[in-house]
Amino acid sequence: MSYEPISVFDIFKIGVGPSSSHTLGPWRAALAFLKQIEEQGGPALIEDLVVDLYGSLAKTGKGHGTDVAVLMGLMGEDPVSCEIDSITQKIAAVRNNGILQLNGVKALPFNLSRQLKFHMQEFLPAHPNALSFHALLKDGRNISATYYSIGGGFIVEEGVEAKRSDQVELPFPIDKAEDLLHWCRKTGLSIHEIVAENETAWRPEKATRDGVMQIWEVMKSCMYRGCHTEGVLPGGLQVKRRAAALNKKLLRNRPYEGYEQWVEAIRAGGNDFKYILDWVSCFALAVNEENASFGRVVTAPTNGAAGVIPAVLQYYEVFCNGSEESIYQFILTAAEIGSIFKKGSTISAAMGGCQAEIGVSSSMAAAALTECMGGTQRQALMAAEIAMEHHLGLTCDPIGGLVQVPCIERNTMGAIKAITASQLALQSAPDFAKVSLDAVVKTMWETALDMNSKYKETADGGLAVNIPLSLPEC
Numbered sequence: 001m002s003y004e005p006i007s008v009f010d011i012f013k014i015g016v017g018p019s020s021s022h023t024l025g026p027w028r029a030a031l032a033f034l035k036q037i038e039e040q041g042g043p044a045l046i047e048d049l050v051v052d053l054y055g056s057l058a059k060t061g062k063g064h065g066t067d068v069a070v071l072m073g074l075m076g077e078d079p080v081s082c083e084i085d086s087i088t089q090k091i092a093a094v095r096n097n098g099i100l101q102l103n104g105v106k107a108l109p110f111n112l113s114r115q116l117k118f119h120m121q122e123f124l125p126a127h128p129n130a131l132s133f134h135a136l137l138k139d140g141r142n143i144s145a146t147y148y149s150i151g152g153g154f155i156v157e158e159g160v161e162a163k164r165s166d167q168v169e170l171p172f173p174i175d176k177a178e179d180l181l182h183w184c185r186k187t188g189l190s191i192h193e194i195v196a197e198n199e200t201a202w203r204p205e206k207a208t209r210d211g212v213m214q215i216w217e218v219m220k221s222c223m224y225r226g227c228h229t230e231g232v233l234p235g236g237l238q239v240k241r242r243a244a245a246l247n248k249k250l251l252r253n254r255p256y257e258g259y260e261q262w263v264e265a266i267r268a269g270g271n272d273f274k275y276i277l278d279w280v281s282c283f284a285l286a287v288n289e290e291n292a293s294f295g296r297v298v299t300a301p302t303n304g305a306a307g308v309i310p311a312v313l314q315y316y317e318v319f320c321n322g323s324e325e326s327i328y329q330f331i332l333t334a335a336e337i338g339s340i341f342k343k344g345s346t347i348s349a350a351m352g353g354c355q356a357e358i359g360v361s362s363s364m365a366a367a368a369l370t371e372c373m374g375g376t377q378r379q380a381l382m383a384a385e386i387a388m389e390h391h392l393g394l395t396c397d398p399i400g401g402l403v404q405v406p407c408i409e410r411n412t413m414g415a416i417k418a419i420t421a422s423q424l425a426l427q428s429a430p431d432f433a434k435v436s437l438d439a440v441v442k443t444m445w446e447t448a449l450d451m452n453s454k455y456k457e458t459a460d461g462g463l464a465v466n467i468p469l470s471l472p473e474c
Contacts, residue, residue, distance in 0.1 A: 004175065004343055005168050006083045007202055008195065008335040011342070012215050013299045015079040016072075016087070017291030018403040020303040021129050021348050021457075022057060022064030025149025027367050030073025032155065033133040033145050040143055041105035044218040047136045051114050053137055054130040055123040055338035056350040057149065059458045063235060063401025065294060067116055070131070074105040084296050097320075116405040123147070126158065128350040128456065133395070137150040150340075151348025151356065152301045164389070175343050177381050177437035180336060184377040191367070191377055192332040199332075212331050213324070218298050219287070219310040222257050225295065226286025233292045235402045243286035250278055253273065266318055276319055283311035284411040292404050301338040301347045304354075304396075305361035305405050307332055307411030312418050316372055326372050335369035337384045337437075342389025344438070349396035354449030359391030359415040359444065363420035366425070375426050383425035385437040387418050395455035406463055 030051075037043055052072075057066050068091050075090065079099050079309040094100050095345040100110035110116075124130035127148035135143040140411065146158040172183040172194050199208045227247040233239045269275055287307035290295045300309040313330050316322045322330075338347065341360045346352040366383035373384070391414070399405045456460030 003365050005170050005198075006339040006342065008199060008208065009211055010154070011152065011299075011301050011335040011338040012331065014215065015153060015297065015299060015303065016069075016082070016084060016250045017065075017295050017303050018152040018265070019064040019066075019295065019305070020299040020301075021149045021151050021350060022061060022066045023069040024079055024153035024299065024303060025151075025155050026053075026057065026066050026078050026131055026147075027069035027073040028153060029072050029131055029147035029149065029155050030133070031076070031078075032147065032157065033135075034074065034076060034215050034412050036143055036145060037103070037135060040137065040141070041129070043108070044323040045139070046102060046106060046108060046137050048115075049100075049102070049108060049110070049136070050117070050134045052132045054119050054132075055128040055132065057129050057131055058118040058122070058397060059460065060178045060401030061118060063398065063459070064403060066131075067414070068294070069111070070116065071100065074103070075101050084294060087294050097393040097448035099236045101308050104360045126156075127311045127348075128458075129330075129348065149347060151351065152342065152463075153257060153299050158445055170198045170201050171408065172198055173258050174198075174336070174340070177340055177384075177441070180340070181258075181377060183379065190329075191336055191371055191380055192329040195332040195336045203451050208240040209328060211329075212328050215331060216308060216327050218296060220259060220312070221297060222290050222297050222306075223224065223283050223286045223310055223314060225301075225443070226288075226290040227282065228451055229263075229289070229293075233289065233402075233404055234294075235292070236403065237400050237402055237404055239292075239404045239408075241289045243289055246278065246285065250275070250282065263318055276315065277416070280311050280315050280415050281319070281412040283314045284308060284415045285408060287311065288403070288408040288411045292402070292408065300334075300361055301342070301364065302349070302357045302361070304349065304407050305357040305414065307408075307413040308358065308361035308418060309365045309368070311411070311415040312369055313417065316369060320373070322372065330368040330372050333371045333380065334364035337364040337367045339387075341435070341441055341444070346448055351456065352444065353394055353451050353455050353457075354396040354410060355391045355394040355444055356448065357396070358410045359388050359394055361411075362391060362418045365415065366421035369418060369422040370425050373422065373426060375422070376430070378430035379425045379428070380432055381437045382399070382428065382430045383418075385433070385435055385440045386421035386424055386445060388437075388440045389435060390417060392423075392444060393451070395451070395462050396457040397455055397464045398457065398459055399465070399467050401459040
């Protein structure tokens with residue numbers, strides 16, 4: 001059987017906003033090219049360096065921070081650990097001084113207009129998100145490489161066969177939902193238990209648990225920061241942050257210090273339906289406002305959809321009395337659903353529109369919530385199917401090429417749909433379901449192929465062309 005091993009930590013990656021495909025992917029591509037430079041003798045030998053951006057990376061790259069990501073990567077900065085508050089200062093230094101500190105050690109003259117080119121009308125054949133690096137060495141040699149950012153922070157180098165996750169052999173190989181259900185039936189294990197067993201092919205169980213909790217810590221920190229930061233988002237649309245004001249309104253002056261007391265203050269407000277609904281929206285808004293501000297987020301499975309899973313998991317933790325074990329269960333289950341979509345369709349908006357981002361994240365969250373709420377494996381897969389079924393055809397049409405309108409609000413909708421899908425599945429018998437998860441994955445891919453390119457993260461259609469940039473957000 002041929003299958004692609006994908007780890008939980010391939011689906012969930014810690015990085016910097018605003019886009020996994022347009023920011024994190026190009027950032028990682030720049031780091032990969034730096035490695036090639038090191039193999040050829042190091043940055044000291046570089047005489048000149050040119051970066052070409054193609055397709056969707058060119059069309060919406062400035063709004064998505066692709067130029068910033070490439071520069072940060074070439075400076076050798078790590079998206080997982082770099083100081084996010086220093087990004088603006090570092091980029092300003094390059095713009096103002098015309099000097100790029102290549103890998104932090106080589107002061108390379110760098111003219112942005114000549115050496116970082118946006119080819120708006122040119123697409124490379126393998127994927128809409130493409131970028132090429134060309135370095136001239138002092139001895140006259142050239143080093144070139146082309147990378148494709150295929151969604152979720154994944155990159156593929158042109159002409160290089162992708163490594164199959166170091167050739168790991170998983171105890172339970174899975175490509176489709178039917179494969180997952182087969183192993184669940186054969187072993188009696190839940191979805192997250194199957195995933196946990198597979199993760200042991202990469203690392204000990206404790207390392208997986210520690211990594212999952214680190215992911216949750218980044219999500220919590222992002223939510224908390226977003227709920228306590230006011231102002232206007234960068235990029236020129238003048239979109240006002242809303243999470244902080246909503247957080248303050250919902251808490252009604254209840255005192256707290258730090259995250260734990262904040263959670264208790266939220267719980268003290270009760271469990272009225274409207275109250276909970278507002279909090280789910282607030283959690284999602286907070287994450288994606290941080291994402292739009294070059295904050296530290298977790299791809300889930302992308303940056304543009306980074307708010308859905310934290311919002312639903314926070315809902316479960318706050319209002320359903322979750323535990324550390326349920327966090328582990330939730331994230332492992334969600335990751336497997338994301339993996340199935342990546343293998344059978346796409347998690348790139350440049351390939352499939354927003355159904356590939358918000359739709360997939362909503363599906364992931366729905367399945368994970370269902371399992372945490374005590375649903376069966378089949379009910380969890382049913383919840384995933386329901387959530388995606390009602391995102392099919394969703395376009396990606398960011399105004400101004402920014403991950404702000406309609407992207408931020410779409411995360412609130414994806415979170416609410418995930419909760420609704422879970423509730424429907426928990427109250428349903430999967431035996432009577434007319435559509436399987438595999439069928440909806442196949443349908444999503446066919447829809448992606450049929451979708452006009454102007455609705456695939458190019459800002460050439462939809463809201464992107466029908467809303468004048470001078471108008472304030474409603």
